[in-house]
Amino acid sequence: MNKRFALTMLAAMALTATGLAKTLKSDPASREMLNDRQIRAEFKTTPEKAGGIYYAYPYRTDSVAPAPAGFEPFYISHYGRHGSRWVINKKLHSSVGDAMRAQMSEGNLTDFGKEVLDKVDRLGKHTEGHWGELSPLGGRQHNDIAVRMMMRYPYLFKGNARVIARSSNSPRCIISMAAFTEAMIKLNRSLNIQRHSTPGDMEFIMKHS
Template identity: 25%
Template sequence: MTKIFNLLLLCSAISTAALAQNCPDNFLGTKTLYPTPNEKYTPGPKGYEPVFINYVGRHGARHLTKEVKVAYTYGLLQKADSAGALTPQGQQLKQMITRLEKVEGVDTKSISDEGRTELQDIGRRMYAQQKTIFDKQLNLNVGITKEVRTKQSADAFLSGLKEGLKAEPTIDRYNDDTNLRFYDASPAYFAFEEGGPWLPLMVSLEKTERIAEVNKALAGRMFTADFAGKLSASQLDKFAGDVFGFTTIVYSLKNEISKAGFTPDELNFKAFFTCDELQHLGKVDVADDFFKKGPGINANGIQVRIAAPLLVNFIKTADEFMAGGKYNAQLRFAHAETIAPFAALLGISTADKPTTDIKRINIDWKPAQVAPLSSNIQWIFYKKTGSNNYLVKVLLNEKEVRITGLKSTTYPYYQWNDMKAFYTKKLHGYGVNLNDDMLKYLKDLKQ
């Protein structure tokens, strides 16, 4: 009997491996690893040199944010196993999740080795590109959130940056959940996440992508027909969502998987899906981010306006520098929920287009390009020698970008006075002044 079971397990492994081994990885969305830029930057206008950087970045590639054991799927598989209701593929999945638990260990919520490398490399490139800023007495102001992965990301970034420095910088550190986790402080935004005007479009997309069928098909491969048939639509959705989440997280854990003594194939959750299923789940995952964190159906919706505190902070810290402030760079480390709405609020042309056409999602707004792991937005200030004239170049993920509606005769460089006026006007349209209490703004925000 044991030999028969092992044979079935082997056959299942072969058929499972055939499901999605050669599928493209374009379903990862915001779990995409940071792409190394290969940019040729536009030289600054004659007489200008970089003097100040305003930066906000997402944490690096990471571990899961919750222990494997608390996942709905973990308990469901245990229950099914006890009832003898796991198929050979279900047994494979259970074993794979057990391996993932060993890989994760006590590192949940932390960045991974991959994430550490991403941030170090960004720091190294920043130094290489802006030596005139960093080859002097350096004072840095470094902001993080309450989550440990943002501190780890800041430390990794700074370690890469410091490799090129001639002297140890002065570094001030602070926690800033109001400006960097603004989405946590607004009751109206919580309500929007649960069911805003985007909901009918999301329901329509799930039908178009046949998500209910995908969920049933996955469960049908893992459980006996009787057991799978008793699972509700909600349970099936949770199950598929967990497995899809495990599928996307292992890309960030390559080194940890090897350290734990496993091969990539031994944690290849991708192989439990067909290529089509991954594409369907990926489209819905992207849409969820687009509607709730990106420009969504309204570029002035609450999911964008909620980032106003960070824009105010960027403007005020820039003004402080020009008034003789001590910091050469303002460096902030936060989350995808910070970067995506901030990019939309700024009007970055690849990140600010709303739509009600579900076919346009992941075409006009691509999360892998807007908010991948370690994603970042930089304002680099250039000053003309002997004057008080400043230009600003905006980078998204270290690429020069255009600001929708803001004109410049020296693109990608914008006149700071024009840029400040442009954003101040936008903030005023939201009822925001630069000296307002931003925590109160978030609490008073309406959909």
């Protein structure tokens, strides 16, 4: 009889130091020039990265390490952030638009610059009232994560398997949880899914808020 193996899904960022980084540390000017060139090269290749935290970062489906011999997964703990969202603050549009209008009044905008300003203004109107909301892309991201999870471990979600989902009380997080669990239900309508969003859970979900 196979032993049970607890599977925990975690996201982590690893930072590595290199000899080049040590050299640049002692020469701030060189480091700044290199960083500037790297950033410009990345933006040229992938303009979307200029969106900073609003860049919908890509994902890759990695292979899963097998459980140790004689063991099998019996539990998954998934901790995820909300999906892609609308801009969090109106100022992100107005500050750009104001800066460009100031330059236009000085005669410093090209025809292309004026086209960009028009798009900035139209985008600002389009996002009015949606500040910080989960975007349709954000919903699809959580939907896809849930589908990949169930496809990789179908035996953990058979029959009326229990799923406990908890979200912070931020609307974009609640809707992210809904998108995730609705995708699971579509694959197995017998699942016993319990969804929670309560201030009482914020202590461990997002303590500082």
